[in-house]
Amino acid sequence: MTGGNLEVFDAGVKGRGLKATKELHTGEVIFSEPSYAAVVFDSLVSQVCHGCFRHQTNLHRCAQCRFAHYCNRTCQTACWEEHKQECAAIRSSGFVPNEKIRLAARVLWRRRKDQGLASDNQLVAVDLLEHHLDLLPEGELKKVHEDVVSLLKFWSGTTQQNSTEFLSHILGLIRNNSFPLKDQRGLQDVGLGIFPSLGLVNHDCWPSCTVTFNHGNQSAVSSALHSRKRMELRALRTIPEGEEVTISYVDFLNLSADRQKQLKEHFYFDCSCEHCSRSVSDDLMSAAAETKPPAEKVKEVTAFSKESLEKIEKARDAGDHSEVLKLCQECLEKQEGVVANTHLSRLRVLSVASQVLSHLKKFSEAAELAQKMVEGYMKLYHPNNAQLGMALMRAGVTYWHAGQIEEGHKMICEAYRILMITHGPNHSITKDLESMRTQTEMELKMFKENDLNMKAAEKKTSDPVLIFSQ
Numbered sequence: 001m002t003g004g005n006l007e008v009f010d011a012g013v014k015g016r017g018l019k020a021t022k023e024l025h026t027g028e029v030i031f032s033e034p035s036y037a038a039v040v041f042d043s044l045v046s047q048v049c050h051g052c053f054r055h056q057t058n059l060h061r062c063a064q065c066r067f068a069h070y071c072n073r074t075c076q077t078a079c080w081e082e083h084k085q086e087c088a089a090i091r092s093s094g095f096v097p098n099e100k101i102r103l104a105a106r107v108l109w110r111r112r113k114d115q116g117l118a119s120d121n122q123l124v125a126v127d128l129l130e131h132h133l134d135l136l137p138e139g140e141l142k143k144v145h146e147d148v149v150s151l152l153k154f155w156s157g158t159t160q161q162n163s164t165e166f167l168s169h170i171l172g173l174i175r176n177n178s179f180p181l182k183d184q185r186g187l188q189d190v191g192l193g194i195f196p197s198l199g200l201v202n203h204d205c206w207p208s209c210t211v212t213f214n215h216g217n218q219s220a221v222s223s224a225l226h227s228r229k230r231m232e233l234r235a236l237r238t239i240p241e242g243e244e245v246t247i248s249y250v251d252f253l254n255l256s257a258d259r260q261k262q263l264k265e266h267f268y269f270d271c272s273c274e275h276c277s278r279s280v281s282d283d284l285m286s287a288a289a290e291t292k293p294p295a296e297k298v299k300e301v302t303a304f305s306k307e308s309l310e311k312i313e314k315a316r317d318a319g320d321h322s323e324v325l326k327l328c329q330e331c332l333e334k335q336e337g338v339v340a341n342t343h344l345s346r347l348r349v350l351s352v353a354s355q356v357l358s359h360l361k362k363f364s365e366a367a368e369l370a371q372k373m374v375e376g377y378m379k380l381y382h383p384n385n386a387q388l389g390m391a392l393m394r395a396g397v398t399y400w401h402a403g404q405i406e407e408g409h410k411m412i413c414e415a416y417r418i419l420m421i422t423h424g425p426n427h428s429i430t431k432d433l434e435s436m437r438t439q440t441e442m443e444l445k446m447f448k449e450n451d452l453n454m455k456a457a458e459k460k461t462s463d464p465v466l467i468f469s470q
Helices: 073-093 099-114 138-154 156-160 164-177 256-267 295-317 321-335 344-359 363-380 386-401 405-422 428-462
Strands: 006-010 016-020 029-034 037-040 178-182 189-194 209-214 230-235
Touching (some): 099 138, 164 189, 295 321, 295 344, 321 344, 363 405, 405 428
Antiparallel strands (some): 178 189
16 A cells, blocks of 8 residues: 555565655655544643643633633634534543543544545554554453443443453554654643554664654644644655655664563564664773773662662652752762763763753753763764754753853754754744744854944054154
8 A cells, every 4th residue: 555655565574564655855755644632641730731732721621521722712613623523522421531541532533533444645544554453461451341341331332342352452453553752842741642644664773864843833724724734754864766765763772682682571572673683882881981990880880870870760750950950960079080972871860960950040061061061962863863853952042041152053953954854844942943043043143243343442442542742
């Protein structure tokens, strides 16, 4: 089956996959798919719009179920087709189930509406996605069965149309094929969505593509100009015709064995990509400092760093910024001269410390640590990786606030280059970066002009005054 730039093919041991039907270029949107079904996370139901998934203040609540929240009447109206069955089920059952059950219910309602068929823009029907229930450990399988019971309580009508085996299948495919949905700033996962065609894209730790959530547009006066929320598959490099397109299911900043473990536990396959097979960058991620300290010392500091990161996470969850900073500083001192700036534990501590210092408005200190972090990231991440782009943006803003405009401008420009590839020109985060880039460029120009004027004034006052006699 073909969908414009892509076609489904047999990828061998990986099962089905998608490959390019023509040469694809860096930054190109090679496939775009509206959400089949999507829900906001339980913890954010009153902070994120259930229609467009944007973080907003003063959201309007559905007057009937008192659960769903929306930016405004326009967003609510646009989302009513998706919400009306959920709204009725909440009122009928008297409770709101967890996000996975809500998503399963939405998948079932959508499937009933579409009569189980793939729509024109889908490369596969949702029923045909992998569920891997046969690979689940007993404890996880028990949770699926418990969720089936909750789903039956939430929507009693499902018993008349679907067997418990089929409901387990739906919950299983959600476990394996749902995509996290980020807010408009690209900084926080706020929900889960099912995109059947993109569920066919296989994993690679050094992928050729990335997926970006586009929130759509519901603000136009005419509903005919509205666009739906969708996931976009974008090329990170030139992809020749016939090559399989891939995305990464996990963050690359983990040792290859740890990435393989994550993939096996969550997606039930053994990763044999080139970077895992050859343990690419593992040496850098566990590297000692250039001073070549004893191996025992490196082992000791690595263990200390692991313990510290656990304490740091607890302090962050408690909102204790001073404790977080204290733990980070202690850990960084221990690491100094022992592990390299590409060592994973050092990068993680640098990231947290720079963010906390920025929060405390200690921008100069934060910028110094952010610089070290970015230097490490640039040695490890793909040059067009969105995570690298986001880190550069944060570091650039920190330098800007610290008054180091030139360095901040350079980082913001590089972040803009990367996110233009991964997010495109119309994403809100790219528009924010464009604004920052323009602002820092203007400030830098003014700074240089003021500097030249000051030097000219100093030169004028220091020139000797010649007095001529009559």
